[in-house]
Each structure stands twice: as structure tokens, then as C-alpha cells.
Amino acid sequence: MTGERKHYIGLTLFVALAAVVPLSTDNDFYLRVLFLIGVNYIAAAGMNVLVGYTGQKSLGHAGLFAVGAYTTALLTTRWGWNPWPAFAAAGVMAGLFGIVIALPALRVKGPALAMVTIGFGIVVEKIVSEWQDVFAGQQGIYGVLPLSLGGAMFSSKHWVWFVLLLGVTLHVMLRLLLRGRFGRAFMAVNTAEVAAESVGISVYRFKVLAFVISAVTCGLAGALIAQQNQYINSDFITFNLSVFILLMVLFGGPSIYGPLLGAVVLTLLDAFLSRWPSVQHFTYGALLLFALYAMPDGLAGFLRKISRKWAPSLLSPEPLPGQLAPWRPRGQGNGEEMLLEAEGLYKAYGGVVPTNNVDIRIRAGHVHSLIGPNGAGKTTLLNILSGIVPPDRGKIRFGGGDVTGLPPHRIARAGLGRTFQNLKLFTGMSVLDNVKLGLHANIPTGFFGSLVGSGGQAEKAARDEALQILDALGLRDKAQEIAGSLPYGVQRRLELARALATHPRLLLLDEPAAGLNPQETQELVQVILRIRDMGITVLLIEHHMDLVMAVSDHVIVLDYGQKIAEGTPEQVQNDPRVIAAYLGAEDTMEQEDEEGGVYVP
Numbered sequence: 001m002t003g004e005r006k007h008y009i010g011l012t013l014f015v016a017l018a019a020v021v022p023l024s025t026d027n028d029f030y031l032r033v034l035f036l037i038g039v040n041y042i043a044a045a046g047m048n049v050l051v052g053y054t055g056q057k058s059l060g061h062a063g064l065f066a067v068g069a070y071t072t073a074l075l076t077t078r079w080g081w082n083p084w085p086a087f088a089a090a091g092v093m094a095g096l097f098g099i100v101i102a103l104p105a106l107r108v109k110g111p112a113l114a115m116v117t118i119g120f121g122i123v124v125e126k127i128v129s130e131w132q133d134v135f136a137g138q139q140g141i142y143g144v145l146p147l148s149l150g151g152a153m154f155s156s157k158h159w160v161w162f163v164l165l166l167g168v169t170l171h172v173m174l175r176l177l178l179r180g181r182f183g184r185a186f187m188a189v190n191t192a193e194v195a196a197e198s199v200g201i202s203v204y205r206f207k208v209l210a211f212v213i214s215a216v217t218c219g220l221a222g223a224l225i226a227q228q229n230q231y232i233n234s235d236f237i238t239f240n241l242s243v244f245i246l247l248m249v250l251f252g253g254p255s256i257y258g259p260l261l262g263a264v265v266l267t268l269l270d271a272f273l274s275r276w277p278s279v280q281h282f283t284y285g286a287l288l289l290f291a292l293y294a295m296p297d298g299l300a301g302f303l304r305k306i307s308r309k310w311a312p313s314l315l316s317p318e319p320l321p322g323q324l325a326p327w328r329p330r331g332q333g334n335g336e337e338m339l340l341e342a343e344g345l346y347k348a349y350g351g352v353v354p355t356n357n358v359d360i361r362i363r364a365g366h367v368h369s370l371i372g373p374n375g376a377g378k379t380t381l382l383n384i385l386s387g388i389v390p391p392d393r394g395k396i397r398f399g400g401g402d403v404t405g406l407p408p409h410r411i412a413r414a415g416l417g418r419t420f421q422n423l424k425l426f427t428g429m430s431v432l433d434n435v436k437l438g439l440h441a442n443i444p445t446g447f448f449g450s451l452v453g454s455g456g457q458a459e460k461a462a463r464d465e466a467l468q469i470l471d472a473l474g475l476r477d478k479a480q481e482i483a484g485s486l487p488y489g490v491q492r493r494l495e496l497a498r499a500l501a502t503h504p505r506l507l508l509l510d511e512p513a514a515g516l517n518p519q520e521t522q523e524l525v526q527v528i529l530r531i532r533d534m535g536i537t538v539l540l541i542e543h544h545m546d547l548v549m550a551v552s553d554h555v556i557v558l559d560y561g562q563k564i565a566e567g568t569p570e571q572v573q574n575d576p577r578v579i580a581a582y583l584g585a586e587d588t589m590e591q592e593d594e595e596g597g598v599y600v601p
């Protein structure tokens with residue numbers, strides 16, 4: 001049975017069971033607890049995209065809960081809106097507030113988001129408690145219209161069924177979203193931002209999107225509470241609520257099922273401890289610390305570990321298709337002779353000038369090498385070309401267009417793929433997912449299409465192409481292994497596979513042979529020549545002169561940030577300025593590296 005079928009059978013059983021429970025009791029307290037589990041799940045499910053997938057922590061989501069709650073309260077009491085559109089408006093309003101907070105907060109890195117969200121939570125708390133005319137402070141807004149069907153207001157049981165329906169719909173939509181290119185991109189943003197940009201993902205846009213998803217679900221949760229209570233006041237909007245929402249996600253764990261586990265356990269605990277508020281708050285604090293330090297993968301991670309031991313078949317990966325046709329790269333150049341032309345590139349870090357008025361021209365279809373002693377500015381130049389480092393001066397034309405100053409994901413989408421000197425893989429993800437991430441910009445499924453599951457065919461095509469690329473690089477048998485668990489040489493090849501998956505016209509390789517043994521280096525020579533024969537232009541940085549001489553059509557030499565020579569490998573090898581640069585650097589032009597290859601530092 002496929003994983004999909006298992007999931008939908010499990011979900012149907014769960015829904016059937018959960019739908020029958022309210023029939024077995026008329027106790028209002030129990031029905032209220034079931035309702036709260038549903039509401040908390042809805043808040044946590046969106047928060048999980050932000051915290052669990054993109055790794056951003058927010059401590060102000062009570063503010064977004066308040067936006068939803070007060071939107072529906074004001075619309076139904078002051079403006080006489082019907083409760084259904086008022087409920088929908090609560091989600092929209094919270095989403096808009098989410099955009100307004102996330103746009104500035106996510107421009108900066110580090111704890112800025114946590115700080116901004118704490119500030120936002122405090123501001124909202126103050127506004128609803130002190131702006132009496134509009135929000136009525138502690139006294140609150142009465143008469144909020146509850147949802148109704150055919151003119152009859154929802155009973156306690158209807159509310160439970162409604163949150164069940166909403167929760168299941170949200171679960172199915174988020175699962176579809178998170179199992180496709182959006183979920184992979186959110187995780188990539190969390191693991192390695194620079195690498196995510198290098199495959200065409202706008203890190204900033206994905207962080208904002210995750211924040212907005214979490215804002216919408218928290219806003220809907222707030223609206224549900226206000227409409228079910230038919231009342232809302234400022235006592236609901238506290239810092240503790242923000243902590244509670246975050247805690248559900250951290251405690252449940254970063255998995256599609258984490259928020260459900262977090263919502264069930266913490267709502268029950270909350271109900272049980274509600275008689276002792278001081279113990280309640282202490283318990284949240286203790287659980288937050290416990291979740292952060294002792295259970296980094298939360299309850300879902302813990303259960304996964306147990307099932308791996310006792311029921312491994314539950315976690316067995318999807319079977320992969322058998323033989324596929326050999327991979328053929330797509331999106332090659334449009335015949336231009338000069339694929340990339342850069343003029344007067346200049347970059348200084350204080351007194352250090354790693355790129356000093358460098359001009360380079362990359363001819364389509366050739367292998368170019370960039371060499372020079374340590375610290376000559378090779379990596380900085382590659383970073384400038386790929387958009388990671390903006391140049392202080394100079395111009396770059398790539399594929400006929402000006403790409404100077406564009407962010408890395410835009411340059412990647414224009415057809416520039418790259419690998420890194422220090423590997424930047426998405427280490428916690430499978431080999432296959434790493435390569436699928438390379439294909440990210442070439443999978444056409446949009447956000448709303450993903451939510452309703454219309455991306456199935458595109459996902460299948462991406463999986464097949466990723467497997468073809470892995471096949472071409474001899475990695476097919478590793479497809480389902482975790483990238484970070486592979487030997488170093490295999491990880492290097494995987495990074496190359498991911499870069500090829502971006503359909504590059506120009507492939508930048510930063511020291512691709514670093515850390516490889518002589519046999520792997522020989523294989524790399526063949527791989528680079530094959531890549532060139534497929535029509536992909538290559539620019540590589542390398543210290544292994546054997547490799548440079550074997551693959552290059554053209555060599556560029558840098559020293560102290562300046563281009564000191566260029567030409568065929570023979571011309572460069574015999575150039576007195578190049579010999580002097582290397583002699584100056586190490587008193588020797590060539591030395592044997594540990595494995596016996598010729599290595600020039």
C-alpha cells in the first residue's frame with residue numbers, strides 16, 4: 001500500500017472517530033475542550049510552517065490572534081456583517097497584518113523576528129486594553145455573532161464538528177503544500193540560506209510567506225474563539241498566549257503531525273491545570289525549556305524514533321521508478337558567443353581588495369578555470385558573479401542581460417548554477433530532495449495550485465528528472481539516503497548534481513576537487529568534460545593543476561585581486577608573471593599534495 005493511501009485511510013478513521021465523540025457526551029466542559037483542541041490545532045498548524053519548517057521563532061502571535069478575534073467582533077457588532085464573511089475577513093486581516101510585520105522584520109537576520117514580534121504582541125495588547133472606545137478593554141465586546149446554519153446558531157457540538165472540518169481541511173492543504181516544492185523550499189531556507197538562493201529560491205519571500213500562513217491561521221483561531229464565546233476582551237491577548245502557541249509547535253515537533261500532537265497534549269494539560277494559574281504558567285515555561293533542550297524534534301520526532309525501531313515498515317520510503325531515459329540538460333544558451341562579460345569589477349573590505357578592477361569574458365561552451373595563490377580573490381569573484389557579494393563597482397552581463405546587483409536567486413534563475421568551496425547541502429534532507437530543490441525554479445506549480453493538490457504531475461516529472469541526474473552522476477542508488485550522512489566525496493558530487501538540476505547555462509564550481517582522493521579527482525575530470533559536451537559552460541576554481549590542465553580551454557589567473565594573465569593552459573603555465581606570483585606565494589610553483597596529485601596552493 002502506498003504512503004498516500006495509508007495516510008488517507010488513517011485520516012478517514014481519525015475523522016470518523018473524532019466526529020462520533022461529540023455524540024457520546026452532552027457535557028459542555030468536554031465539548032469545550034474538544035473545540036479548543038481544534039482551535040489550537042488550527043493556530044499551531046500555520047505556526048508550524050513558520051517555526052518547524054523555516055526555523056523562524058515568533059513570540060507575538062497573540063497579536064495576530066487578536067487581529068482575527070477583534071476583526072470578526074467589530075464587523076459583526078458595529079457594522080452588522082454576517083458572521084461567515086466576518087470569519088473569512090478575520091483570516092484576511094490577520095494575513096495583511098502578517099505581511100506588514102514580516103516585511104521589515106525578515107529583512108534582517110538573527111533574533112530580529114523574535115524581537116519585532118514580541119514588540120508587536122505588546123503593542124496589540126496595549127491597544128486592545130487601553131483604546132476603550134473601539135476595543136472596550138477588559139470590559140470587552142459582547143454580542144459577537146456566532147456562526148450559524150440555516151438561521152440556527154451553532155450548538156457546542158456543531159462547533160466541535162466545524163473545527164474538525166476546518167482542521168482536517170487545513171491539514172490536507174498544508175500537507176499537499178509542504179510535501180511539494182514549497183515545503184522543500186521552506187526547509188531549505190531553514191538549513192542553508194545561501195544554497196537556497198543558489199537554486200533560485202528567494203529566501204526573503206519564503207520567510208514572509210511562512211509568516212503570513214501562520215498569521216492567517218492564528219487570526220482564524222482568534223475569530224473562532226470570539227464567535228464561539230460571542231465575546232472577546234483584552235484578557236485573552238497576553239504574552240502567555242504567544243508562548244502557548246509557540247510551545248504547541250516546539251513541543252509537537254517540526255512534522256506535519258507535530259501541531260496536532262502539541263495541540264492535543266497542551267490543551268488537555270491547560271484544561272487540567274486551569275484551576276492553578278501559577279502552576280500553569282510555570283509548567284509552560286518548564287515545558288518550553290524541555291522542548292528546546294531535550295526534544296529538538298518534539299513529540300513527533302520521539303514517536304518517529306520509536307516507530308523506526310518497532311514498526312519500520314510504517315516509515316518505508318516510496319518505491320522509486322525503474323529505468324529512466326538518460327538525462328539531457330535543458331535550457332541551454334541561445335547561441336551567444338560570450339555568455340558572460342564582466343567589466344571593472346571592484347570589491348574592497350576595508351583595506352583588503354580581493355577584486356580589483358577585474359574584467360572577464362566567459363565564452364559559451366568552454367571550460368574556464370580561475371587560478372591563483374591562496375587569498376588571490378577567486379572565491380570573492382565567483383561570489384560577485386553569482387550575486388552573493390554585491391560589487392562596489394563594475395558591470396556584469398550574463399546571457400545578454402545586465403545582472404549587476406541582482407540577488408542570487410534571480411541570477412540563478414537566469415541560468416547560473418554553482419557549487420561551494422565549503423559544501424552547502426541541505427544536510428537533513430534526502431539526496432533526492434536535494435536534487436529536486438535544484439529543480440525548484442523549473443517546477444511550475446504555484447502556491448494555490450499546491451494547496452489544492454494540482455502539482456502531482458509536475459512533482460512526478462521533477463522526481464524523474466532528479467533521478468535521471470543522479471543516474472548521470474552515479475548517485476542513483478543513494479537517492480533515498482540522508483545527504484548529511486554520505487561520505488565527503490559523494491556529498492561533493494551531490495552538490496554538483498543539485499547545481500546541474502538548476503538547468504544552468506553557466507556552471508560555477510568552487511574547488512570541486514577539494515577533499516577528493518586521486519580516483520575521485522580522475523572521475524571528476526570525466527564528469528566536467530561530459531558536462532561541457534552537454535553544452536554547459538563551466539567556470540571553475542581549482543588548486544589541482546593536473547585537473548586544471550586536463551579540462552580547461554581557457555585559464556584566468558588572479559593575484560592580489562587583479563587579473564595577471566589569461567590564455568590557454570600552456571600559455572598561462574609559461575607566463576613569467578604567473579610563475580612569479582606562485583613563487584612569491586610559496587617559494588615553489590608546484591608541490592605534491594598528500595595523495596600524490598600536483599597541487600598548487
Ligand SMILES: Nc1ncnc2c1ncn2[C@@H]1O[C@H](COP(=O)(O)OP(=O)(O)OP(=O)(O)O)[C@@H](O)[C@H]1O
Nearest residue numbers: 349352353354372373374375376377378379380381
Ligand atoms: N567578507 C569578507 N570580509 C573581509 N575580508 C574578506 C571577506 N571575504 C574575503 N575577504 C578577504 O579577501 C581576500 C580574498 O579571499 P578569497 O576567499 O576570495 O580568496 P581565494 O583566492 O578564494 O582564496 P582560497 O584559495 O584560499 O580560497 C582574503 O584576504 C580574504 O581574507
